[in-house]
Amino acid sequence: MNAEIEESIEYDEDDGEITTTTSGATKTTDKTWIENIEKKREDQQDLLNDFYAKKPQYFIDFLKSNNIPLDSYNIKDLPRFIRLKSLSDSLNQSLLAEIENQLKTKLVKIHWLPGFYKLQDSSVSISSSKAYKDGLIYGMDASSGAAILALDPKPGDNILDICCAPGTKLCMISDLMNGQGSLTGVDISRPRLGICKTLLNKYKIPNIRLFLCDGTAFNIKAPNPNDSIPLEILEKGKELKRIKLDKKCKEKKEQQELNDEDNENEKDKENNIKPLETSTTNNNNNNNTDIIDLKRKQQHYKSKKPLKKRLIDLEDLFYCKTFYMRHSNSQLYDKVIVDAECSLDASVRHLINYSKMGRHMVPEEFKKLTDLQKLLIQNGFNLLKEGGHIVYSTCSFCKEQNEDVVQWLLDNNPNAKLIPSFNNTTSIVEQDNNMSLSMDQLYNSETVPFSTGFIENTYRFYPKNGTSGMFISKIQKIKL
Numbered sequence: 001m002n003a004e005i006e007e008s009i010e011y012d013e014d015d016g017e018i019t020t021t022t023s024g025a026t027k028t029t030d031k032t033w034i035e036n037i038e039k040k041r042e043d044q045q046d047l048l049n050d051f052y053a054k055k056p057q058y059f060i061d062f063l064k065s066n067n068i069p070l071d072s073y074n075i076k077d078l079p080r081f082i083r084l085k086s087l088s089d090s091l092n093q094s095l096l097a098e099i100e101n102q103l104k105t106k107l108v109k110i111h112w113l114p115g116f117y118k119l120q121d122s123s124v125s126i127s128s129s130k131a132y133k134d135g136l137i138y139g140m141d142a143s144s145g146a147a148i149l150a151l152d153p154k155p156g157d158n159i160l161d162i163c164c165a166p167g168t169k170l171c172m173i174s175d176l177m178n179g180q181g182s183l184t185g186v187d188i189s190r191p192r193l194g195i196c197k198t199l200l201n202k203y204k205i206p207n208i209r210l211f212l213c214d215g216t217a218f219n220i221k222a223p224n225p226n227d228s229i230p231l232e233i234l235e236k237g238k239e240l241k242r243i244k245l246d247k248k249c250k251e252k253k254e255q256q257e258l259n260d261e262d263n264e265n266e267k268d269k270e271n272n273i274k275p276l277e278t279s280t281t282n283n284n285n286n287n288n289t290d291i292i293d294l295k296r297k298q299q300h301y302k303s304k305k306p307l308k309k310r311l312i313d314l315e316d317l318f319y320c321k322t323f324y325m326r327h328s329n330s331q332l333y334d335k336v337i338v339d340a341e342c343s344l345d346a347s348v349r350h351l352i353n354y355s356k357m358g359r360h361m362v363p364e365e366f367k368k369l370t371d372l373q374k375l376l377i378q379n380g381f382n383l384l385k386e387g388g389h390i391v392y393s394t395c396s397f398c399k400e401q402n403e404d405v406v407q408w409l410l411d412n413n414p415n416a417k418l419i420p421s422f423n424n425t426t427s428i429v430e431q432d433n434n435m436s437l438s439m440d441q442l443y444n445s446e447t448v449p450f451s452t453g454f455i456e457n458t459y460r461f462y463p464k465n466g467t468s469g470m471f472i473s474k475i476q477k478i479k480l
C-alpha cells in the first residue's frame, strides 16, 4: 500500500463515519481501495450478505479468540440513524413529517435515546435532504449516542474530548450543554480535524476549542468562563511559535517604550522636569513634584496604545509534560471522553471494507494500539477533576483494547472507580436466557440495549442489539 493511499480519507456525511486506511491494512491495491470507498450504500447490504454467507474462517477465529458470542454480528440490515439537533420531545410533529418527506422514509423513534430516529429504509440519502443542508439533522449511530448518554453532558460543564474527529460526538455533547460551558476537542490527525472544523461550523457549535495535538501528551487546562474561544485549530508547534513571536513583540515593545522614556526624559530635561524615578525615590515631599509626577504618569499611560485583545490566553497553550500537575482541581475538566483509536472490528461497515480489501480482522500491528489506548485513557484521567468522570469507548470488541485497558487504569490509579454508565443495571438483551427480542422491541424500549462486558460496569453494544458495535465504560475520579 503506497503512502498516498495511506493518507486517503473518506468522510461519510450520512452516518458521520470517517474511513481511513491505516498502516494495519495489508495487500490491497489502490484500485481495490478506491472501489471500496466508492461503493454505493445499497451495495453494502449485498456485501453484508456475502460476508455472512462466506463466514470467513478468520472471522470465526476472531470471535472465538475474543470470547465474543458467535451471533453478536447477526443482523439482517445495516441500521442507520439520524439525530435531530433540537430535542425530539418538544419537536413538532409536522416538522417530523416534513423531514420524513424529505428523506423519503419513515423515522422510527429510539425511545432509550432522546433525539434519535432509525431510518426505516436505510438506503436513502440523508445528505441530499433540505433538513440536513439546513443543519437540523445529522447522521450518527445510536451506539455513539449511547457513549454520550454515558458522558451525561450538562449545561455549564467544561468537557474534554480526546480523539474528537470527525466530531459528531462533539455536536451531540454541545447540544446537550445548551450553549453553556465549554468543549475542548483534541485529535492527532490534521485532515480529520479539518473535517471536524467544517462540521462544527455547519452546526454552529459554540464555545469550542480544537487542538491538533497528541492526546497522550495534551495538558492544557480547561478554559476560564471569561475566555473567548475561537473556532480555530490550534497546533502545539504553531502556538509555541506564536508564544515566541509574542515574546519577541513584547521585548520589542518594551525596548520601544524604554526609548520613548529616554526621549521623554530628554524632553523633560529640556523642560526642566525631573524624571519619574528620581522623584519617587527621593524623600522630597514637595507638592510640585507630586503634581509633576502625576502629570508624567498620565502622559505615560496616555501614550500607551491599547493592547490588541488577544483571542486566547497564550500562556494557557504553553506545552510542558507536567503541566497538568500545576493545574488546581478547578482548572481541570468536569467530564472527559476518550473515544480511542482502535481496530474498528465492531463496526460491520468497516468489517465489510476490511473483508473486501483482504485484510485480516486484527492484524499483528494492532497490538500496539493497546499501548496507545492506555496512554490516552491515563492522560484523560489526569486532566479530569476530582468527582468528575471519564468515558472510555472504542469500536472494537477485543478485550485487550477494552476491559484490559480499563482494568489497567484501575490498577494504576487508586482514585479510579468504574461506575455504571446507564440507569438500567441489567441487560435486557441478555435477560431470560437471550429471549429473542425483535429490533422493534429494542428500539421501543426505554432501556438501553447493551450486553454486559467482561468486567462489571462495562458495556458492549453488539450489532445484534440493533446498533453499530461499541464498547463503553465510565470511570469516576474519587477523592482518596
Ligand SMILES: C[S@@+](CC[C@H](N)C(=O)[O-])C[C@H]1O[C@@H](n2cnc3c(N)ncnc32)[C@H](O)[C@@H]1O
Residues within 6 Å of the ligand: 144, 162, 163, 164, 165, 166, 167, 168, 169, 170, 186, 187, 188, 189, 192, 213, 214, 215, 216, 339, 340, 341, 342, 372, 395
Ligand atoms: C474513533 S475515532 C474518533 C471519533 C470521534 N470521537 C467522533 O465521534 O467523531 C479515533 C480518533 O482518534 C484519533 N487519534 C489517534 N491517535 C491519537 C492520538 N495519539 N492523540 C489524539 N487523537 C488520536 C484519530 O485521528 C481518530 O480521529
